[in-house]
Amino acid sequence: MAGIAASMVDVLDRWRGIGVNVESHEFRQLAGHPVAWWFDLANASTLSFMQALAGDTTLVLPGKPNESALVTQFLKSTRPMGNTLAAMVWSLASGSKLDVL
Numbered sequence: 001m002a003g004i005a006a007s008m009v010d011v012l013d014r015w016r017g018i019g020v021n022v023e024s025h026e027f028r029q030l031a032g033h034p035v036a037w038w039f040d041l042a043n044a045s046t047l048s049f050m051q052a053l054a055g056d057t058t059l060v061l062p063g064k065p066n067e068s069a070l071v072t073q074f075l076k077s078t079r080p081m082g083n084t085l086a087a088m089v090w091s092l093a094s095g096s097k098l099d100v101l
């Protein structure tokens with residue numbers, strides 16, 4: 001795996017420990033399971049999680065990140081997810097992971 005997919009794997013894997021415990025992730029559904037379920041490696045691999053995200057057109061419009069709710073709504077700096085990911089970026093030497101999403 002290379003390029004953007006590898007970067008997305010890195011983001012999700014780094015985010016798992018936080019994302020699995022976010023209260024709103026217990027209620028928001030993705031492919032029939034709570035988002036928290038997807039963050040738990042006992043339930044789903046990172047690749048499966050990515051496939052579920054890519055398959056949900058209410059969140060992700062393939063090839064159109066600037067029109068995807070995941071980016072335009074959830075990753076806004078005024079939202080908890082955007083703030084948390086932005087804080088993570090500062091600790092990563094490889095640059096902004098928000099660009100990956």
